[in-house]
Amino acid sequence: MRLTVIGTGYLGAVHAACMADIGHEVLGVDVDAHRVAMLGEGRTPFYEPGLQETLAQGVGSGRLRFTTSLREAAEFGDVHFICVGTPQKEGSHAADLRYVDAVVDELAPHLRRPCLIVGKSTVPAGTTSRLDVRLEALAPEGADAEVAWNPEFLREGHAVEDTLRPERIVAGVSSPRADAVLREVYAPMLQAGVHYISTDPTTAELVKVAANSFLATKISFINAMAEVCDAVGADVSTLSEALGHDPRIGRAFLSAGLGFGGGCLPKDIRAFMARAGELGVGDSVAFLREVDEINGRQRHRTVGIARNMVGGDFAGRRIAVLGATFKPDSDDVRDSPALAVAAAVHREGAAVRLYDPQGIENARSVLPQIEYVHDVAKACEGAELVLHLTEWAEFRRIDPAVLAAAASEPRILDARNALDAPLWRSAGWTVRALGRPAPPALPNQQATAPVAVAYSSELG
Numbered sequence: 001m002r003l004t005v006i007g008t009g010y011l012g013a014v015h016a017a018c019m020a021d022i023g024h025e026v027l028g029v030d031v032d033a034h035r036v037a038m039l040g041e042g043r044t045p046f047y048e049p050g051l052q053e054t055l056a057q058g059v060g061s062g063r064l065r066f067t068t069s070l071r072e073a074a075e076f077g078d079v080h081f082i083c084v085g086t087p088q089k090e091g092s093h094a095a096d097l098r099y100v101d102a103v104v105d106e107l108a109p110h111l112r113r114p115c116l117i118v119g120k121s122t123v124p125a126g127t128t129s130r131l132d133v134r135l136e137a138l139a140p141e142g143a144d145a146e147v148a149w150n151p152e153f154l155r156e157g158h159a160v161e162d163t164l165r166p167e168r169i170v171a172g173v174s175s176p177r178a179d180a181v182l183r184e185v186y187a188p189m190l191q192a193g194v195h196y197i198s199t200d201p202t203t204a205e206l207v208k209v210a211a212n213s214f215l216a217t218k219i220s221f222i223n224a225m226a227e228v229c230d231a232v233g234a235d236v237s238t239l240s241e242a243l244g245h246d247p248r249i250g251r252a253f254l255s256a257g258l259g260f261g262g263g264c265l266p267k268d269i270r271a272f273m274a275r276a277g278e279l280g281v282g283d284s285v286a287f288l289r290e291v292d293e294i295n296g297r298q299r300h301r302t303v304g305i306a307r308n309m310v311g312g313d314f315a316g317r318r319i320a321v322l323g324a325t326f327k328p329d330s331d332d333v334r335d336s337p338a339l340a341v342a343a344a345v346h347r348e349g350a351a352v353r354l355y356d357p358q359g360i361e362n363a364r365s366v367l368p369q370i371e372y373v374h375d376v377a378k379a380c381e382g383a384e385l386v387l388h389l390t391e392w393a394e395f396r397r398i399d400p401a402v403l404a405a406a407a408s409e410p411r412i413l414d415a416r417n418a419l420d421a422p423l424w425r426s427a428g429w430t431v432r433a434l435g436r437p438a439p440p441a442l443p444n445q446q447a448t449a450p451v452a453v454a455y456s457s458e459l460g
């Protein structure tokens with residue numbers, strides 16, 4: 001089939017490359033000419049494991065091309081996937097749909113033959129119906145176009161695998177024809193036994209925001225438990241493990257720590273609250289406000305514990321930060337909890353040196369005030385405290401004995417509960433984590449008491 005993928009960011013570039021991989025002819029479209037040029041040469045504009053190979057293969061095969069022209073896209077495609085951003089509106093929590101609307105407005109007048117426009121971006125419930133009206137008004141007669149919604153569930157860092165082998169495909173369609181087209185697009189996945197759920201577009205839109213709301217809720221639940229663990233001296237990691245063995249609960253998304261960030265969960269739960277408010281059911285999802293607040297509080301708790309570890313004041317302290325991205329295996333720093341903490345520590349007067357395996361370039365563009373270095377040892381040289389803020393595998397492989405020699409004080413706060421604390425302690429490190437009791441202080445050591453920190457949106 002001839003597909004276009006409009007918007008070639010973290011979602012669209014992967015979707016385009018994977019659709020070519022399963023045999024479709026694909027035209028990727030973006031307003032960013034630099035990005036289009038890079039992709040056209042088979043080079044990825046961001047870090048995503050496996051994407052480089054898949055993209056290069058697609059481009060090399062001739063099945064995958066890129067353009068900036070929506071007119072060319074309209075002439076080429078049987079199916080047009082919308083993958084543009086739906087960020088949080090400035091000054092409000094609602095989703096900003098201007099990019100989605102612009103795609104329909106620009107594409108529609110050029111449509112000359114039957115086609116299906118399929119939204120993949122995350123949008124508020126009701127968007128498809130609204131776009132259908134827009135399309136009807138703008139498309140020339142004979143275009144015979146309609147809109148469907150097919151939300152995407154890929155995770156950054158696993159995006160290629162998630163796209164090629166999804167757990168489910170949700171097709172929000174208004175006609176048997178649209179359903180047949182989507183079944184044809186995803187035929188290889190359906191043959192492999194992937195669940196295909198065909199429903200109306202509004203339900204499909206809602207599945208996506210409900211899924212992200214549930215995931216965010218799980219994370220904030222376990223982080224709330226971590227706060228309780230800190231207060232009572234219990235261990236949240238053991239708690240997660242024990243809860244997770246109950247199949248009704250499950251272990252996934254119960255890793256306590258610095259909380260969720262990125263270009264999806266934070267904005268999606270806020271947009272959902274805003275949309276529910278418009279629909280008159282704001283109270284039904286009011287719990288998401290608490291989910292958001294618990295999440296923001298973990299950034300403050302981390303800063304508070306870190307401050308406590310250096311004696312109550314960051315001024316003039318040398319702090320090493322490991323991790324800038326919102327999660328490992330991605331270079332994405334959108335709403336990154338790690339960067340929010342690094343920025344706060346710097347604001348309080350510390351000299352911050354940060355290392356991240358893939359995120360330095362993006363981090364520097366949003367937080368140029370701190371120092372960036374290209375390896376762990378350099379970041380920790382002379383540090384009085386190390387903050388482990390993103391759980392890259394590389395950090396788990398660190399030899400704490402070697403690093404102890406570089407640091408001026410072997411003290412580490414593992415805000416992702418991902419390091420082997422006994423190993424680090426045996427190498428002479430003082431280790432703190434969120435929701436895990438510190439071992440009893442030796443007579444000459446100052447204990448790091450749990451800190452109560454008021455929530456404000458400053459770190460959000």
Ligand SMILES: NC(=O)c1ccc[n+]([C@@H]2O[C@H](COP(=O)([O-])OP(=O)(O)OC[C@H]3O[C@@H](n4cnc5c(N)ncnc54)[C@H](O)[C@@H]3O)[C@@H](O)[C@H]2O)c1
Binds near residue numbers: 123153
């Ligand atoms: N990032 C993810 O892992 C992921 C997963 C599932 C769903 N989503 C959803 O997918 C959507 C896109 O997210 P993203 O992370 O890829 O965003 P992104 O910012 O990385 O990419 C958006 C791209 O769209 C392009 N664009 C904007 N207006 C355009 C237009 N009129 N025509 C063509 N291109 C245009 C931008 O230049 C950019 O390259 C969002 O709704 C997001 O919530 C993202």
Ligand SMILES: O=c1ccn([C@@H]2O[C@H](COP(=O)(O)OP(=O)(O)O[C@H]3O[C@H](CO)[C@@H](O)[C@H](O)[C@H]3O)[C@@H](O)[C@H]2O)c(=O)[nH]1
Binds near residue numbers: 122
């Ligand atoms: O137990 C956990 C799991 C995750 N996180 C954090 O949660 C955030 C989001 O992680 P993840 O969901 O893995 O990353 P995303 O790539 O943002 O993926 C989410 O958002 C996408 C965009 O909507 C969806 O497609 C995915 O299904 C959904 O998982 C990150 O900051 C993680 O560090 C935790 O703190 N604890």
